[in-house]
Amino acid sequence: xxxxxxxxxxxxxxxxxxxxxxxxxxxxxxxxxxxxxxxxxxxxxxxxxxxxxxxxxxxxxxxxxxxxxxxxxxxxxxxxxxxxxxxxxxxxxxxxxxxxxxxxxxxxxxxxxxxxxxxxxxxxxxxxxxxxxxxxxxxxx
Ligand code: SF4
Numbered sequence: 001x002x003x004x005x006x007x008x009x010x011x012x013x014x015x016x017x018x019x020x021x022x023x024x025x026x027x028x029x030x031x032x033x034x035x036x037x038x039x040x041x042x043x044x045x046x047x048x049x050x051x052x053x054x055x056x057x058x059x060x061x062x063x064x065x066x067x068x069x070x071x072x073x074x075x076x077x078x079x080x081x082x083x084x085x086x087x088x089x090x091x092x093x094x095x096x097x098x099x100x101x102x103x104x105x106x107x108x109x110x111x112x113x114x115x116x117x118x119x120x121x122x123x124x125x126x127x128x129x130x131x132x133x134x135x136x137x138x139x140x141x
Pocket of ligand 1 (some may be wrong): 035037038039040041048062063067069072073085086087088
């Protein structure tokens with residue numbers, strides 16, 4: 001298993017200007033109601049968990065058509081999820097966004113700002129990608 005490296009300062013600076021991050025900060029929701037509106041409802045969940053050597057283009061393209069991509073990305077950043085595609089972002093992109101999300105206080109209160117950038121290297125409170133049955137939580141309907 002390859003350990004993710006810490007994002008470099010220029011990557012974090014770029015993440016802070018990323019329109020997807022700004023949209024996530026604006027559209028974040030306190031509940032999971034956004035999930036049932038996801039454009040990926042009828043798509044194979046494996047599409048959103050490509051292998052590291054595979055392109056994530058198909059998933060990212062679908063996310064870009066999705067009305068709830070801001071809320072989706074906010075959720076992924078709140079839980080520190082760095083697997084799979086969420087809100088039109090790849091895990092690598094989200095690692096840099098996560099530093100900005102936590103250090104800049106963009107989260108509405110679900111994340112603990114004391115965790116800082118170190119938190120993204122900790123084990124994630126989420127199923128492994130191959131075990132994740134449904135990236136939009138259709139089961140929660
Ligand atoms: S992963 Fe998120 S942004 Fe992408 S289609 Fe599903 S709900 Fe929308």
